[in-house]
Amino acid sequence: MSTPGGPWDPRQQYRGFGAFQQPEPPRRKRRGWLITAIVLGAVVLIGAMAAIVVIELRDRRAAPAPPAPLATTPEIEPVVLGWQAVAVPKRQAAYDVPPDWEVDPNPEDVHAVGPPADAVTLTGVAHQQLGFCPGDDNSFRAMAGASARLGPDNAAVADETLRTFIGHAFTRDGVPPVVEQSPPEQLQLTGGVPATRVNARVTLPAPAGCDARSVAVAVVATNSDGTSSVVFVTAADQDVPGAVSAAVLDRLSASLRPR
Known part of the structure; x- marks a missing residue:
């Protein structure tokens, strides 16, 4: 499988900060959405604010032993007091999340939002309130993860990623969500690394199942070389018990850093 959610081609050109040049097919609007977790073991369901599909790419016998949980890896220290650090080896990056995530x-598991030919892929993923929905142990209220995507600059990459992610994740029965998007914001990540962030408030006209009616989404793009950028995606249900606020998502995304 050579789609954006498939095996990584060793011939990719290194772009720094963990980004790699990886051609993608032209973007096309699709109806509905699915999230694919490409894991190094057997097929499992991982749920996320809606239905999930998981594809097994390789046999456990051929896969290397998974690394130890990152929350207990001593060499990665959080920069946000009281939070836990999450490593993203594919992007040579790290970020912090609250202790209840x-x-x-x-961290090598690849979570892909959208169909294989048009997916937003993420590794180094963390969730909040995993299993909150009765009868669905794989549901969650908030998530975060990093990737790399093509585009001429950070602002363009952040905007395109935001639109693609939202379109796949929150369209229901062909009905797209209502999106209130902020202008691109220039910021400095931990360590003074320049980046661009876009925020959006997503409203679902007809939530299904355990969907929240409103979701906050933030996308950060950084380390553009004129061809691609590292991207960091966070999303959280709003107006629900224990909701992660947009302000916390901003703090979380600002903790992204190279390692």
């Missing part, structure tokens, strides 16, 4: 024990 659950970190994927294998």
Whole structure:
């Protein structure tokens, strides 16, 4: 499988900060959405604010042993007091999340939002309120993860990623969500690394199942070389018990850093 959610081609050109040049097919609008977790083991369901599909790419016997959970890895220290650090080895990056978030024990797992030919792929993923929905142990209220995507500059990459992620994640029965998007914001990440962030408030006209009616989304793009950028995606249900606020998402995204 050579789609954006598939195996990484060793011939990719290194772009720094963990970004890699990886051609993608032209973007096309799709109906509905699905999230694919490409794991190094058996097929499992991982749920996320809606339905999930998981694809197994390789046999456990051929896969390397997964690394230890990152929350207990001593060499990665959080920069936000009281939070836990999450590593993203593919992007040579790290970020912090609050202590109640659950970190994927294998940071190499690839979580993809959208169909294989038009997905937003993420590794180094963490969730909040995993299993909150009765009867769905794989549901969650908030998530974060990093990737790399093509584009001429950070602002363009952040905007395109935001639109693609929202379109796939929150369209229901062909009905797209209502999106209130902020202008691109220039910021400095931990360590003074320049980046661009875009925020959006997403409203679902007809929530399904355990959907929240409103979701906050933030996308940060950094380290553009004129061809691609590292991107960091966070999203959180709003107006629900224990909701992660947009301000906390901004603090979380600002903790992104190279390592």
